[in-house]
Amino acid sequence: MVTIYPFTGLHPSDAAFSFVPSVPYDVISAEDAAAEIAKNDKTLLRVIRTDAELPDIDPHDDRIYERAREMFAKMKGSGLLVSDDKPAFYIYRITLGGETFTGLISCVSVAEYKDDTIKKHELTRYDKEEDRTRHIDAVSAHTGQVFLLYKDPGSIHAYISGLADAMQPFGEYRSAGGNLHQIYRVSDPAEIAKLEMMFAEIPNLYIADGHHRAKSSANVYDRRKAEGRCTPDAERFMSVLFAHDKVRIYGYHRLVRDLAGMNADQFLGDLALRFTVTPIKKVDTTKNVVPPLADTDGSVHIIHLYLESQWYELTRPVDPKADAIARLDVSVLQESVLDDMLGIIDPRGDPRISFVGGIVPLADVVKEVDAGEYSAAFIMQPVTAQGVIDVADNAMIMPPKSTWFEPKLLSGMVIHEIH
Structure with missing residues (x-):
C-alpha cells in the first residue's frame, strides 16, 4: 500500500510567485536558460540550471553544484523563498487550453520506490542520474516534483478537487502562453489524515515523468545513509499525484x-x-x-x-x-x-x-x-494511461520517447527541503 507524507514546504513569497517558478531543468537548454535569466534574475533557473551562467565550465564540474547551493541560499536569505511553519499537503492546479488538471503534492517513500510499490516504465541514463543526484545533495532539496499516477477507486480525485474548490490559492503563476498554475495548502490535521488514509488503500503509484529525479533521490538517500547523515527528509522525495484518467498523454x-x-x-x-x-x-x-x-x-x-x-x-x-x-x-x-x-x-x-x-x-x-x-x-x-500502467505492472521498459504527459509542471511552486 502507498504511503504519502505531508511536509513543511518552501515556496515563493507572495510577491515572488509571479517570477520565481520556472520550467523544469530538463526541458530547457543552458543557452535558453541564460536568455531567461538575462530577462529575470530572480528565476529558479539560477538554482536548477547554474551551468547557464557558467558557460565556460564543464556542466559536471564541482563549481556548478557549489553555485547551485549558493544561489539557493541567496534566494532563501533574500526572502524570495519562504518556509511554511507546519507540515502540509499541497494541491497543484493547472488550467490550460480551457482544461483544468488537479494533483496532490506530497512526499513519497524512497523505500517504496525501491521495492516497486512506486513502479517505473523507463530506463534512466547514468549521466543525467548523476547530475541530479549531485544537485539534490548540494542544495539539500527537491526543487521539482516527480509526476506520479494513481488508479483512483472513485473518490480521491473528487476529494482533492473539492478541497481546492473550497479554498483560495496562496500562490499562482501565469506562463507566457497563458497557462495558470495555482497552489493550495492543506494543513488541517483531519484533512491530512483523510488523504493519508485514502492513499493507504492504493496498491501502487506509477511514474509518468521524472524517472531521473526519483532515481537521483534514492541515490542521495543511499549516499547519506552510507555517510551517516541520513534524516527522515532524505528518506522521501517530493511528487505530485494525479489520477491516471485525469491527465493527457500525447505521442x-x-x-x-x-x-x-x-x-x-x-x-x-x-x-x-x-x-x-x-x-x-x-x-x-x-x-x-x-x-x-x-x-x-x-x-x-x-x-x-x-x-x-x-x-x-x-x-x-x-x-x-x-x-x-x-x-x-x-x-x-x-x-x-x-x-x-x-x-x-x-x-x-x-x-x-x-x-x-x-x-x-x-x-x-x-x-x-x-x-x-x-x-x-x-x-x-497517444499511448493510453492504462497502457503505461500495464507496462509498469509487468516490470517492462517502454521504448524511448513513447509518452508526452500533460500537464507540464513548473519547478519552484513548492520545494521540499532535506533538513
Missing part, C-alpha cells in the same frame, strides 16, 4: 532525415509488405494528431506517415499474443521500419532521427519535412 512523433537510399516509391512499396498503406486526401494540420481511418479499439496498430507532401495511414493487426510492449505502436514502428528498413537501431543516439512531442500542431512537423530537413515524419497515436 512522440518521429522525423527521419533519409530513407536509407530508397526513393519514396521504393519506401512505400517496402512498407506495403508490412502494413496496409492507405493514402489520406486531407489532414487538418492545426491539430496535433491525425484522426485514424481505422477502428481504434486496440486491435489494430495505427501509424501515420507524411512523405513528399502526401499523408498515409499505416495499419496492421495487433498480435493477440503480444505482450504489453509489443502491443505498442512505437514498438512496431521501431522494429519493422526504423530497424529493418532504415537501419536506425539506436533511436536514443542516432542523428538520423529526431523526436517531436505530440502536443505541437502537425503544421510544425510538415514544415520540417517540406523544408527538406527531414525526408519523412511518422505521427504516433
Whole structure:
C-alpha cells in the first residue's frame, strides 16, 4: 500500500510567485536558460540550471553544484523563498487550453520506490542520474516534483478537487502562453489524515515523468545513509499525484532525415509488405494528431506517415499474443521500419532521427519535412494511461520517447527541503 507524507514546504513569497517558478531543468537548454535569466534574475533557473551562467565550465564540474547551493541560499536569505511553519499537503492546479488538471503534492517513500510499490516504465541514463543526484545533495532539496499516477477507486480525485474548490490559492503563476498554475495548502490535521488514509488503500503509484529525479533521490538517500547523515527528509522525495484518467498523454512523433537510399516509391512499396498503406486526401494540420481511418479499439496498430507532401495511414493487426510492449505502436514502428528498413537501431543516439512531442500542431512537423530537413515524419497515436500502467505492472521498459504527459509542471511552486 502507498504511503504519502505531508511536509513543511518552501515556496515563493507572495510577491515572488509571479517570477520565481520556472520550467523544469530538463526541458530547457543552458543557452535558453541564460536568455531567461538575462530577462529575470530572480528565476529558479539560477538554482536548477547554474551551468547557464557558467558557460565556460564543464556542466559536471564541482563549481556548478557549489553555485547551485549558493544561489539557493541567496534566494532563501533574500526572502524570495519562504518556509511554511507546519507540515502540509499541497494541491497543484493547472488550467490550460480551457482544461483544468488537479494533483496532490506530497512526499513519497524512497523505500517504496525501491521495492516497486512506486513502479517505473523507463530506463534512466547514468549521466543525467548523476547530475541530479549531485544537485539534490548540494542544495539539500527537491526543487521539482516527480509526476506520479494513481488508479483512483472513485473518490480521491473528487476529494482533492473539492478541497481546492473550497479554498483560495496562496500562490499562482501565469506562463507566457497563458497557462495558470495555482497552489493550495492543506494543513488541517483531519484533512491530512483523510488523504493519508485514502492513499493507504492504493496498491501502487506509477511514474509518468521524472524517472531521473526519483532515481537521483534514492541515490542521495543511499549516499547519506552510507555517510551517516541520513534524516527522515532524505528518506522521501517530493511528487505530485494525479489520477491516471485525469491527465493527457500525447505521442512522440518521429522525423527521419533519409530513407536509407530508397526513393519514396521504393519506401512505400517496402512498407506495403508490412502494413496496409492507405493514402489520406486531407489532414487538418492545426491539430496535433491525425484522426485514424481505422477502428481504434486496440486491435489494430495505427501509424501515420507524411512523405513528399502526401499523408498515409499505416495499419496492421495487433498480435493477440503480444505482450504489453509489443502491443505498442512505437514498438512496431521501431522494429519493422526504423530497424529493418532504415537501419536506425539506436533511436536514443542516432542523428538520423529526431523526436517531436505530440502536443505541437502537425503544421510544425510538415514544415520540417517540406523544408527538406527531414525526408519523412511518422505521427504516433497517444499511448493510453492504462497502457503505461500495464507496462509498469509487468516490470517492462517502454521504448524511448513513447509518452508526452500533460500537464507540464513548473519547478519552484513548492520545494521540499532535506533538513
